[in-house]
Amino acid sequence: MSSILRGITLAILALPLTLPAQAAGVNQTLPPRVEQALKANKISSDALSVVMLPLTGDAAPTFVNADVSVNPASTMKLVTTYAALELLGPNHQWKTEFYADGPLVDGTLNGNLYLKGGGDPKLNMEKLWLLLRDLRANGVTKVTGDLVLDRSHFVQPDLPVFDDDGNDKNKPFLVGPDSLLVNLKALRFIVRNDGGKVNIAVEPPIASVRIDNRVKALPAGKCPGWPDVLYNPVADGDGVTVVVTGKLADGCSAQTYLSLLDHQRYAAGAVRAIWAELGGSILGIDRVAQVPDKARLLARAYSPDLTEIIRDINKYSNNTMAKQLFLSLGAEFRNEADADDAKAAQRVIRQWLAKKGLISPHLVIENGSGLSRAERVSARELGSLLQAAWRSPYSAEFISSMPLAAVDGTMRKRLRNTPVAGKAHLKTGTLNTVRAIAGYSRDGDGNVWAVVAILNHPRPWGAASILDQVLVSLYGQRNQNTAQR
Template structure:
């Protein structure tokens, strides 16, 4: 009786946190297999009627808990689960995105290229300067790599200019949440995004013409190697009759999905969504990418109600908790699962779950994708319980205070991971 009263008191405090800007860390309850559903039910009662959850023991296939699990909810950044799973499947875990330089002209024996160079974007979100890319991602395609390769083929002078070509994507700079204009939560979208569209490496301001900016950066990298370029850089679509002179590859899709999911990177997610369309020979658009991601999930029996973008910034992104769990369980059976699983934040250790669940059974044993918008909070993923079983869960909370909602989600994750 004393334990029951204490637990009810704690849940009352957590319920208050849903409307309060402050809260306390959650303790890990002692949970048995038979009592887990009751523990989860208590937490969900405090989340309100606009929230849902679904939990399955994937080791046994047994459904453990459901609460309004068939009602679509706003996904927030849980949308990235649909984007990145589709990208891994489409490109393969070793797939890469290419940024290339093509030339229209002739190279003399003296190293003079009489013509123009075309820097063509292939939707690589890591493309940039060597300094920025190394600091931000550890590695990636750079203008310095391309300049070195152009020098290697014998180019010492260019009589024309460098053109930047971003025509692999449409010209819309943002997603639906920003009216397809540049969003401060994303940055300018472009097939030839350079340093994430920032005007300086320290992160201030956005480029008005990403293609022109990238062309200018390559021109500068060439001149730094004493390769003279006569004309000023411009933006232009590559004409026919060019030949490939140099290519720089992105990190693998495995790395790109980790760079997307662990920090919940909106820019990467939106670029990868457009890359989905690009991979099928279409122009990279948000709508086409969302359609392909939806089709992929549908083939897995996990069709979302609607995908409007790649990042989850749009409140139109919706799915049921049961469908999110269906996606996560289907990924367990796919060849890309290890890479997909590794892309998720580890509770108490890294990514957006690094500051959460820093003690108790969930720490190091749960991996998941968080999601936050105004009045929206989500957490979906996998937990390895003390019993040795793996649980797959999705908790989608709408019309809540995100801070208080996270307290409840953490309580639920601790309960799942604590099952003996």
């Protein structure tokens, strides 16, 4: 096939996903109010890519800077979650299991206790407690051997550590994926001033996390929205000591979430803390190894369905869960040629897109979460993906996983007191130099559109209001077109 003929063929394949047959022409200009918002914030229109595709009705689509390679930030999660819905299925679940390699006699396990991770993105403390409660109900009280963590489910990639111009490395949103991810590896610190005495608790109560309480107790007063309490973690042998300083008025409290331990120490510490609360004991050490072939299953827990998982990922833009899902795709479809599960996931997603006729030359996926400086896509490619998802058997699950404008998730405070409130499901994206939205919105006549608006700029001040104006203008656009006919 000649290169010219090949190009024509590719263009025909892409056409149904970019230009609806009923569309009367193509609009290549930004709405006037969006142009005004850009000028007001001193941002060039070249920095904004916009695609608006009518999924119902017969209005013209809009393509502005649609084929520019841009960083999509967290709107990349739409690629990962939609691919997972179709490739894994909406009822896909992950499992976490306890095994033993020795006999159980009168409540004593004479051997090692193995905890095998299956990549569950939502193995929270409640689920872990229930799993350990099942272990206790099955007759185990004392373990004479070691607590052994099996973290072999994923073939872990060596991906760059994200550093968005000095982000605190202890922030939970930076936590990486792991075969045995427990509670998103987050530690919750709660500080309270009760009667002039400051108490500090940490959940889960992991023994290797120690508190140096230096918070000054103040008399009763108005509780501030942002309490003056600071947390300074310091490595301390096999654990960490957190120096807590500041001041807190009587009757007030403060809390924060930090990620201070590696996956192995966090998982083992959480298991031991809950197991002790249940009256159990483990006499051996913590270590990492695979479950032996002859070990027997003691207890098993299943994750929520994928439908619930992608809701958490998209509604609240959970980076760690998105990375976990991305590697799960790789683990599910890995072959011998894949160096790791990230490479496997990248291959699988590209093959899936190709089968759907989605031509995506600009697409670059690093970890599937958008928390990356390397990930790229064009607005046209993302719009085409949304259009394909609208036709999917799982469109309802996909759309409902996104934040509802002015109602919940990362969109709960945006577009209030506008006609778009409650009428758009949109994934947001934010990095230091990126602001983005992508999803589905309605116009004034109730027709549904796929909308992508991505702004890449060194100083994206006021960009959220610019993107919101895209949606407000879209809502009024249909009414105007109707009036003109």
